[in-house]
Amino acid sequence: MKPVRGPVVTEGSTKRKSNRQQIPTVPSSLLCRVKSVETAPLATTMGSPLVRAARRSIQKQIDYRCLRDGKCMVIRLNRNRCQYCRFKKCLAVGMSRDSVRYGRVPKRSKSVEDHSVSSTDSATSSQDQLALENKQLAIYDVILSISQAHHSHCAITEDKMKNIVRRPATLMSKIHIPPGQLQFTNEELEVQRLLMWQQLATLVTPAINSVVEFSKRVPNFSDLSQDDQLILIKLGFFEIWLTRMARMIDTEENIMVFEDGSCISREELAVVYSPDFVTSMFDVCSGFNMLNLNDTEIGLFTGIVLATADRQGLSDTSAVERIQDSLVEALTLQVSRNHSTEENLFAAVLMKLPELRTLGSQHNDLLRWYRLQWHRGNLPPLFAEIYDIPKNQTDSTNQT
Incomplete structure (x- = not known):
């Protein structure tokens, strides 16, 4: 019987054995x-x-x-x-x-893949960041353009208001009343109302040029067709004008102060329009003033009013919507920066849009009577044009 040989121990096997002994013991199970x-x-x-x-x-x-x-x-x-x-x-x-x-991924290959993924993520992140920065820069450009346009083409700004000197004024005109007559006849009342309307139109007319020049400087507004530009300016003028004039309404003295300093009483405005309409007008303006918007924010808001896409007769509503969307984004950023503690302010600002729209519709209804009486008065041509009131031929001749 041959003796059983033991394992031949070499230096290498000794090292392997010693290495194995360093591994923690594994349970027999x-x-x-x-x-x-x-x-x-x-x-x-x-x-x-x-x-x-x-x-x-x-x-x-x-x-x-x-x-x-x-x-x-x-x-x-x-x-x-x-x-x-x-x-x-x-x-x-x-x-x-x-x-x-596929087996285990080699360390080098895995490192290259990880680096590739990391590089891709980094590139994507950089592209997203660049896109975000470009978008913000575009918004800031809109804010800057509107701010400059508003300050240049609005007579009712914080700085300009300091130079306005108030002076008493009236829309009333002297009408001869026959001796013994105690009150106006209906005909005389209509004449008086028309004369007061002409006086008011004279006070409002300078603002028309300002709104037109402001509109030209609203980003992308000039890209619209001439017809769409005219529609937006004409149908939005009263709402824009009233937004600007909100600061000039004094609810304590019940007056409206115009840019030349003329103070017109609430009672006279009620004769030109109607008592209910003037009450609504004062209420909306008072509520707007409580928002405490600065000049740039008011400019952005009037730009939003201008770019109302559902005005009747527009041909390219999509382009108008894009203009308004950019202005809304700009106003959102501006309000969040200047009124960070007022969480609901932006929503309150937007709520003024339907209120103004309602007043604009009511104002257009009131114009119907004046359009029927166009031949009895002499309105400023620009005022007549903005409201589509036929011009008196004699007045047009005198203007030329």
């Missing part, structure tokens, strides 16, 4: 399910022999055959004898085909 031997947890990682074998079988699409009808015992000592049974057992113990198809 933890066995490799393929080799049926005690193994360290790393033995079943993507670099282990069983995984490499499974990967070769899948990647190379090898069709193995078993000479023992697939009944080979796969253990550590004979695992290379039957590749069919070895691969079969790899799959049987739960190894996924997908998990071994």
